[in-house]
Amino acid sequence: MTDPAHQTPELTDETFRSIALTRIGEGRYKATNARGGETFIGSGGDDPDFTPVELLLAAIAGCSAIDVDGITGKRAGATQFDLTASGHKIRDEQGNHLVGLRVSFDVVFPEGEAGDAARAALPRAIAQTRDRLCSVGRTVALGEPIEYVEGSTYG
Structure with a gap:
């Protein structure tokens, strides 16, 4: 018998999270969330991106x-x-x-x-x-x- 405290909750549209990631340059990427927010990711070179x-x-x-x-x-x-x-x-x-x-x-x-x-x-x-x-x-x-x-x- 499965312990109810350790069952995985139902996965629904309400529980789903995602971002889209697009390359914008060498070693640089833009992440966009479902609400249109953006942040930038870098490889740690000279750019200020995280x-x-x-x-x-x-x-x-x-x-x-x-x-x-x-x-x-x-x-x-x-x-x-x-x-x-x-x-x-x-x-x-x-x-x-x-x-x-x-x-x-x-x-x-x-x-x-x-x-x-x-x-x-x-x-x-x-x-x-x-x-x-x-x-x-x-x-x-x-x-x-x-x-x-x-x-x-x-x-």
């Missing part, structure tokens, strides 16, 4: 920031809200990958009762984003196979 590794770190930090800011912000808005995401890109017998991933929060709340409540909620909010809420961080932590397929190619 590398894929930097985007992954930004995605982990951004996902966690949204969660934690949402939880603590119900008590008091932060007067400072900064995160740093870091890790080491290494190559070993498993290929290229990141190790030592870390997200550091530097958050300041105003003085007073509401700020005290937000400060008290911060450790639990960070634990919740790490353990349950941040889909990007959870995917990295849990691991999920990626299917690579060849699509249509034209002349």
